[in-house]
Amino acid sequence: MLRYVYAQDLAQFEPLARSMFRDRADQFKTRLGWDVQVDRNSEERDSYDALNPLYVIWENADGSHGGSMRFLPSTGPIMVNDVFADLNDGKRISSPLIWECTRFCLSRGAQGGVAGALTLGGLELMRNFNIAHFAGVFDRRMVRIYRALGFSPDIIGTKGSGRDRVCLGLWEYSRAAYDRVAKLAGISAEQSTLWFDLSLGGAQAPVPQAMALTA
Amino acid sequence: MxxxxxxxxxxxxxxxxxxxxxxxxxxxxxxxxxxxxxxxxxxxxxxxxxxxxxxxxxxxxxxxxxxxxxxxxxxxxxxxxxxxxxxxxxxxxxxxxxxxxxxxxxxxxxxxxxxxxxxxxxxxxxxxxxxxxxxxxxxxxxxxxxxxxxxxxxxxxxxxxxxxxEPDRGPDQVQPLSPREIDALTLLAMGYSRAQVAKTLSISEHTLRVYIESARFKLGAINTTHAIARAISLGLILI
Missing domain, CATH: 3.30.450.80 (Transcription factor LuxR-like, autoinducer-binding domain)
Structure with a gap:
């Protein structure tokens, strides 16, 4: 299932969180060879994890991490502005309607549908919070994967070459994109909404009598 | 409402x-x-x-x-x-x-x-x-x-x-617009449609929308028309 968890609440999902940070080390350091910090518990974290970001996490049936990504609003510190500004003429992207997506990660043994479910999770955030765009920097090999998932970014900047080539992309919300990704992922809008509501309210807490009052 | x-x-x-x-x-x-x-x-x-x-x-x-x-x-x-x-x-x-x-x-x-x-x-x-x-x-x-x-x-x-x-804070400077944002707003101010602007700048309409959105927030504007008006009054674009 998909979970939407702020960093401050990760302690409630400890095995899930630990395996997420381990899988990030495995993906970004071991497999992609990025220059990221891995601690002695083999967990990868950076300074943005300390800014209370919102994670979208696929939780496997056994409670472990299947894949995840991380979101922060572009009104605060984000990698696109701090680390990759050269990909956008050195100018900042900043709007409460644009969030940055980083650390898109799949565990080594992730089942086929996890990437699609995560993509739908991103669109679920956009739909519910009226986010117009995501911005993100990614390895060029992701371009084909995003296309296959039904949610391709516009690439507005690239740098490096070969293995080190990275791109700055922008994704735009539309209901059509949401429906397309849901169909490709094989997940109904109802199912996706339920997961979202379970994490971010609306499903578990009974509405108090006084709130249900009609005008 | x-x-x-x-x-x-x-x-x-x-x-x-x-x-x-x-x-x-x-x-x-x-x-x-x-x-x-x-x-x-x-x-x-x-x-x-x-x-x-x-x-x-x-x-x-x-x-x-x-x-x-x-x-x-x-x-x-x-x-x-x-x-x-x-x-x-x-x-x-x-x-x-x-x-x-x-x-x-x-x-x-x-x-x-x-x-x-x-x-x-x-x-x-x-x-x-x-x-x-x-x-x-x-x-x-x-x-x-x-x-x-x-x-x-x-x-x-x-x-x-x-x-x-806040007592110890002066007003924020308006964040500078990027050259692309200035180009986009200038062309829009000249009456180009979004499609024409995108074509002129060789970018997709989708990317254009992000430039406009980003410029709009920097300018404290609520819509494109308002962003253009503010950019003109601040001397950020000339038409």
């Missing part, structure tokens, strides 16, 4: 504001324009002190402080340190203290529906901009769907303004 709202006018009032009293007036105008009962701006500073102004009755604000409701208010608990806009129906109202608080709030005409926008400012500054109203769920769904993006932007612009009032 209002369907067409004169946001340009609201933003003119916001620009001209020089005191918290002006902003209180502005919130009244926002409520009138959007056709909702209440609006509140709530600021938590780095020392953890709370300040608020808006349209709630003085009686309710005093009571809220006296009873230290800030500790049980699900809106505060659910929004603090977060950054997504929150419909009050999604909050956890199940604790007894929260239910009692809710009843008291309803008795003081706060309204049964609310939409709160958390804002993370610089150096740990945190604020909430809230709109509340009395209506049924269907009407509130329609309202938030239609107006949430405008309210999100207004909340952030108001926070920017409040930060200007």
């Amino acid at each position: 209002a369907s067409r709202i004169n946001l340009d006018f609201i933003l003119e009032v916001l620009d001209a504001a020089t005191s918290v009293e002006d902003l209180r007036e502005l919130i009244k105008r926002i409520c009138d324009s959007f056709g909702v009962n209440h609006g509140m701006y709530h600021w938590v500073d780095s020392a953890g002190d709370h300040y608020y102004f808006g349209t709630y009755s003085d009686e309710w604000v005093t009571r809220y402080q006296e009873r230290a409701y800030v500790r049980v208010d699900p809106v505060i608990i659910g929004c603090h340190q977060r950054f997504h806009p929150v419909d009050w129906r999604r909050l956890d109202w199940s604790p007894k203290a929260a239910r009692e608080f809710l009843q008291d709030a309803l008795d003081h005409d706060v309204g049964n529906q609310g939409y709160s926008i958390p804002i993370r400012g610089p150096n740990g500054q945190f604020a909430l901009f809230t709109i509340s109203h009395t209506c049924d769920d269907a009407e509130w769904d329609k309202f938030t769907e239609r107006h949430s993006r405008d309210l999100i932007l207004l909340g952030h612009y108001m926070n920017r303004k409040v930060l200007e009032f």
Whole structure:
């Protein structure tokens, strides 16, 4: 299932969180060879994890991490502005309607549908919070994967070459994109909404009598 | 509730504001324009002190402080340190203290529906901009769907303004526009359609929209027309 968890609440999902940070080390350091910090518990974290970001996490049936990504609003510190500004003429992207997506990660043994479910999770955030765009920097090999998932970014900047080539992309919300990704992922809008509501309210807490009052 | 709202006018009032009293007036105008009962701006500073102004009755604000409701208010608990806009129906109202608080709030005409926008400012500054109203769920769904993006932007612009009032802070410089943003606004100001602008700049319309959106926020504008007008008046673009 998909979970939407702020960093401050990760302690409630400890095995899930630990395996997420381990899988990030495995993906970004071991497999992609990025220059990221891995601690002695083999967990990868950076300074943005300390800014209370919102994670979208696929939780496997056994409670472990299947894949995840991380979101922060572009009104605060984000990698696109701090680390990759050269990909956008050195100018900042900043709007409460644009969030940055980083650390898109799949565990080594992730089942086929996890990437699609995560993509739908991103669109679920956009739909519910009226986010117009995501911005993100990614390895060029992701371009084909995003296309296959039904949610391709516009690439507005690239740098490096070969293995080190990275791109700055922008994704735009539309209901059509949401429906397309849901169909490709094989997940109904109802199912996706339920997961979202379970994490971010609306499903578990009974509405108090006084709130249900009609005008 | 209002369907067409004169946001340009609201933003003119916001620009001209020089005191918290002006902003209180502005919130009244926002409520009138959007056709909702209440609006509140709530600021938590780095020392953890709370300040608020808006349209709630003085009686309710005093009571809220006296009873230290800030500790049980699900809106505060659910929004603090977060950054997504929150419909009050999604909050956890199940604790007894929260239910009692809710009843008291309803008795003081706060309204049964609310939409709160958390804002993370610089150096740990945190604020909430809230709109509340009395209506049924269907009407509130329609309202938030239609107006949430405008309210999100207004909340952030108001926070920017409040930060200007801080004694040790001068007004923020308008962030410089990127060359692409200037090109886009200039061509739009010249009457080009979005499609023509995108074609001229060899970018997709989608990317163009991001340039416009980014420029709009830097300029404190609510729509493209307003962004162009501001860019011209600030001398950022010439046509």
